[in-house]
Amino acid sequence: MVFGDGDGEIFNRFTIAIDVVAHELAHGVTENEVGLLYFEQAGALNESLSDVFGSLVKQFHLKQTVDRADWIIGEGLLASGINGRGLRSMSEPGTAYDDPMLGKDPQPAHMDHYVKTRENNGGVYLNSGIPNRAFYLAAKALGGYAWELAGQAWHDTLCDKSLPQDADFSTFARLAIQHGEQRFNRSVAQSIEQAWLEVGVL
Ligand SMILES: [Zn+2]
Numbered sequence: 743m744v745f746g747d748g749d750g751e752i753f754n755r756f757t758i759a760i761d762v763v764a765h766e767l768a769h770g771v772t773e774n775e776v777g778l779l780y781f782e783q784a785g786a787l788n789e790s791l792s793d794v795f796g797s798l799v800k801q802f803h804l805k806q807t808v809d810r811a812d813w814i815i816g817e818g819l820l821a822s823g824i825n826g827r828g829l830r831s832m833s834e835p836g837t838a839y840d841d842p843m844l845g846k847d848p849q850p851a852h853m854d855h856y857v858k859t860r861e862n863n864g865g866v867y868l869n870s871g872i873p874n875r876a877f878y879l880a881a882k883a884l885g886g887y888a889w890e891l892a893g894q895a896w897h898d899t900l901c902d903k904s905l906p907q908d909a910d911f912s913t914f915a916r917l918a919i920q921h922g923e924q925r926f927n928r929s930v931a932q933s934i935e936q937a938w939l940e941v942g943v944l
Contacts, residue, residue, distance in 0.1 A: 835871025853942030
């Protein structure tokens, strides 16, 4: 893995944020378990899974419950003087920064605003906001430590051999609901389903 030093004007060193380091490690897990294609919805899922497990590593490290976590990816990474909290917001995608130098955080939070583009392998860094928010909503509804229920269900889904390499959001969502029920119970599955409904995927 290679992490930049930052220029000190817009970005500080990228190793400042434990979730950014864990994000990269999680790509290795995803690559090994399912090998999600890095393109369009499968690519955005790939990015989102790295944010999910990156954030969970940070929350676990800080022993934070769902309500105490900041749900920001890369907190502390933006140099002082930049108007923003980090690279991405999982709870409110599109609100992480708004700055003359950086522009405004372009992530959509709902399928109504899904970005169709040829850039960045079909907007993988943009559209990951949608599954990111689905995870946040599921974790928030379930409460407690996010890695215990929602995180476990997402991990079971990631390791499910029936998850195809070109999975779209709804394929992942349906499997995640199934795993919520298998690993836990119907009520967990319903919270997961509600989260995906709220972001317009189901
Ligand atoms: Zn990534």
